[in-house]
Amino acid sequence: MYATLLRRAGGPLLSVLLLCLALWALHAMASEVTYRQIGAYVHGLPNGDIALAVLLTAAGFAVMTLYDWFGLASVGKRLPAKRVGLISFISYAFSNALGMSLLVSGSIRYRFYVQAGLTTGEIARVVLYTTLSFWLGLAALTGVTLLIVPIPPEVPLSGLRIPLAVLLTAVPLAWFGVAVFVRRPIRVWRWAISSPTPLVAARQILVGAFDWGLAAGVLYVLMPEAIVGGFGHFLAIFVLAQMAGLISHVPGGLGVFEAVMLAGFGATGNHGLEAPILGSLAAYRAVYYLLPLCVATLMVIVRELRALRHAALITPWFAGLLPPFFAGLTLVCGAVLLFSGATLAIPGRMELLRGFVPLPLVEAAHFLSSVVGMLLLILARGLQRRLDAAYWLTLVLLVLGAVLSMLKGIDYEEATLLTLLALALAPAHRHFYRRASLFRATFSPGWVLAIAAVFACATWLVFFSFKHVEYSNNLWWEFSFRHGGAPRALRALVGAAAVVMLFALANLIRPARTRRARPNEAELARAMPLLKQFSSAQAHLALVADKALMFAPEDKAFIMYDVEGRSWVAMGDPVGEDEDARRELVWSFREECERAGGWPLFYQVRPEDLDLYLEVGMNLLKIGEEARVRLETFNLDGKSKKTLRGTVNKLARDGLRLEIVPVEGVPAMLPRLKLISEAWMRDKKVREKRFSLGLWDERYLSRTPMAVVWQGDVPVAFANMFLTESMEEASVDLMRHLPEGPAGIMDFLFIELMSWAKANGYRWFNLGMAPLSGLQNRRTAPLWSRFGAMVFGRGERFYNFRGLHRYKDKFDPEWEPRYIAVPGGIALPLALANVASLISGGIGGVVRR
Structure with a gap:
């Protein structure tokens, strides 16, 4: 138990620790910097520089679209450019601002591409292509920059510049070498990766490097002109800072990226520029991270408003993106309110506010805005889980937060952001249909990390913004327009902390739900x-x-x-x-x-229900096919049915007949049928299966009708029947026959049952699963598919996979795929072993027949 807990929480705890270290380093390096100096630099940025940064940001997101476009081309798929552009923009707006682990950019792609007709294997290859391009580009740009640009010895790890540069440069060069010289799949442990062509490899490296180069350009045009070293030194520090932020797994690299940037520039002779550098980093966050999210919000508003008039405009693939999209934006809005509550209000606006808003209302608005911000962080998880209560509460809190933002300091920027999200969320109620309790929502380690990271940053901002204020107990009770910034920030921080602690406490004291026992007769x-x-x-x-x-x-x-x-x-x-x-x-x-x-x-699970599992973020693996006979067209005519026809006619002449015993008559038959079951078990030398199959249990068999094959007055075979009142399908479960019975008795049983079901108006007869049937063993197929296909073809020693498929196929069924839905990231082999153990009645049954 403790090992499992450590494994799940270890990564997030390490990320929080790295974030705290980065914030401590930032506090130490910017000890002489004030919040007003940073704000003054941001407000003093030339409009031309800001416009150029926005233009470079747009170019960067256009280049990011090429990741998906070329990734789809690598699997031989073509999709409308508008769709690919939209999904790429939304997923990268999230992953850039909040980190891949929080909103799972890959799962968003998975949902979209599955509904666009791609297989699981093709989606995995697209995601692999985009991820590989992302890292190849960063490694190439970082390695080449460190080789060309000398770094001052004061920079941490500067002595490892050349070895690190050689190592990073070798990665894309090795990938390109593989493309040129290797013509077979590359095996990495258990995985086989198709080697790329030289064009594909070059395209991956160049697109990735160009993407990172544009991102660096956005920050560079916002940096102060007085920085020492020029673009070369800047680029070296930028790529190292980005790597540190990505490796830390802190959402968006928040704090870690800034700490490395400030340390790098401080070591290259830029003393006295700490405030302008931090100001340029704040502007970079706004332009490169926050602005795309705002644009995406506007896109959703327009699409949602148009959908109110034309319902067909909201396609299933787009509708699946909306809940995680709104969850991400709600998280951002909550963070904005917390950060705003932790910083000093603009003096000019406070003076304007002083003229017509009473001080108690300003104090209450400041406190409540931070409480609303923390509540939005918590409710974001409920939105991702499509909770109806989370939807309504979020909508109310967004409007309330916008009003409070105006009352606490005329912060119209954040009020506009909150209002835009409320407008986008308002027509989307149909996507939040779950009536479950908010307190039942589980918080993954990634979500806990995100909330902890935002709160840690807000705490740091309080101490950074008001480090010139000497702390005293009286500070908590000071209320003032002119000098009340620090007390307001402290009270707001405590209010936010109280909200998250109360929510955590409510979850801790919630009664534990016990695991349910086997059903009783009332439940059945x-x-x-x-x-x-x-x-x-x-x-x-x-x-x-x-x-x-x-x-x-x-x-x-x-x-x-x-x-x-x-x-x-x-x-x-x-x-x-x-x-x-x-x-x-x-x-x-x-x-x-x-x-x-x-x-x-x-x-x-069936193909028509796959959306149920995709919607909750589960992955799908094909495990076989189910044979269903369409009874409307079922007959024994034709050359292909000659053998079956002859068997049935011969056994009928020998006196075999089928009887359908109703439920009320089954208990009286069970003593005679038990003899058949025991003889069959002894002859086959098998043990009872369970879970996905029935077993000999008199209480179970007494609940269903029974098909019995008689030879004269002696029962020689039986099968209990599954019959739907909707007349959609008939099937059988437990089938047994006397070992010494006539040959072809099971064929006779199936043919007679299908004839009976057809005569009684049933549409389908279900012959059950053929495990691992229909899986592909192609080189490009996923590992699971190839493994399953191999077992299907060569696993006769353990189970008659191929023989079972051949037997059912002679009845001319329609084969329908069946899947297993699993959450991403689980130990799949162990999970499948658990399923096999359930079916076989224990681990011993997996290895014994």
């Missing part, structure tokens, strides 16, 4: 109407009663699941016809697993 009775009306007959597996049941409110849907190790495995899709209830159940199940420290998995 609640599930019965749902599974009878469900489109898939496999929902009847709930009647085995070996899996716990999780119900939606008002019993509109349920999930059946079991736990093995850390894996909470749901069998199939949520059962029920109410789509909102089914969608909410997927969210609730995932949150329940996260609270218990487990991995949520959904086993054997």
Whole structure:
């Protein structure tokens, strides 16, 4: 347990530690700098420099689009440039400002590209291409710069300049060398990566370097003209600072990037320029990070307002981006309010405010604005989880925050940002449909890190902005227009801290939900109407009663699941016809697993329900195909059915007949059928399976009709039946026959059952799964697909994969893919082993038949 906790929290804790060290270093290096000096430099920047920085930022984001464009070309896919540009802009606006780990730029791409028709393997290759280009460009630019530009010995690690430069330059050169000389996949541990062509490799390196060069140019035009060393020295320090920020995993490199930049320029003879350098860094954050987010917000407002008149404009791939998009912007707005509350208001605006707003109202507005900021940081997680309550509270707090921003210091800039987000969020209520409690939302280590990082920066800003003020106990009770900045900031910081502590306390004292036991008869009775009306007959597996049941409110849907190790495995899709209830159940199940420290998995899910799992950020792996016979066209005519036709006719002449025993007649039959089951088990030398299959249990078998094959007065085979009242599908589960029975008896059973189901108006007959069927073993296929295809072709020693597929295929079924939905980042082999253990009745059953 402690090892798991350390593994999950170790990275975020290290990032928080690095952030605190960076803030301490910034405080030490800028000990003589005041907040007013930084603000004066920012306000004094020439309009021409700001316009050039904005232009370079636009060019940089245009270049970033090439990552995705060329990445799609590398997998042979072409998508509309407008779509690619929009998804690239939104994902990079988030990842640049907030870090990849927070809003998971890769998962946003995954959702978009899956809905655009790309396979999981193709998406993985696109993400790999973009990530590799990103780092190759940075390594190339950093290595070449350090080789060319000498660094003063005062710069930390300057003695390692040449070795570091050679190492970084060697990375893109090695990649290009692979492209020129290697023509086979490159094996890295268990992974095989297709070698690029020379053109692709050169394109990756150049695009990445150009992207980073433009980012450096944005900051350079904002820097003071008096900096020593010119662009070469600046570029060397910039790329090293960016690397430090990325390695720290602090969202946006906040604090770490600034500390390295200030240390680098301080060591190269720029003494006395600390305030202008920090001012240029603040302007850089606003232009290169905050401005794209504002532009993205305007784009969403326009699109949402147009969608109010033309619903078709909001396409599924775009709608899937909106919740994480709004969550990111809410996080930014919360940070802006906290940072604003930690700094000194503009004196001229305070003097203007003094004329018509009473001091108590100003003090209350300042305090409450920081409280609202912290609440927005917390609510951002609820927006990402699509909570209805989070939507309404966020909307109210954004409007309230805008009003408070004006009352506390006429901060119209942040009021405008909050108002824009409120306008964009207002028409988007349909995307936040979950009625779950805010206190049930789980916070991942990444989200905790983001909130901790923002609060740490706000704390640092308080002490930095008012370091000239001597602390005393009386400071807390000082209220003044002219000299009340420090007391207001301290009180606001305590208010924000109180909010997050109270929320954490409410989560800690929340009653722990115990893991549910196996269902009793009352729960099975609640599930019965749902599974009878469900489109898939496999929902009847709930009647085995070996899996716990999780119900939606008002019993509109349920999930059946079991736990093995850390894996909470749901069998199939949520059962029920109410789509909102089914969608909410997927969210609730995932949150329940996260609270218990487990991995949520959904086993054997159908293609029509994939959006349920993509929506909560899960990944999908194909695990096989299910055989379903369309009964409307089913018959034994034609040459291909000659063998089946002959078998059925022969066994009918030998006196075999099928009887459908209704539920009420099954208990009386079970003693005779048990003899068949025991003989079959002895002959096959197998043990009972479970979870995705039924087992011999008289209580379970008494809940379903039974198909019995008779030879005279003796039963020789049986199968319990899954029948839906919607007449959509019929199926069977537990099938047994006497070993000494006539040859072809199972063919006879299936043919007679399908004929009976067709005559009674059923549309489909489900023959069940063929595990690992349909997986590709191509060189470009994902590792899981190739491994599964290999086992399907060569794993007959352990399981008759190919033989099972051939047997079902002779009934001419339509093969439909089935998937397993898993959260990203889990130990997939262990999770799959847990699933196998569930099905086999324990680890021993995995290796024994």
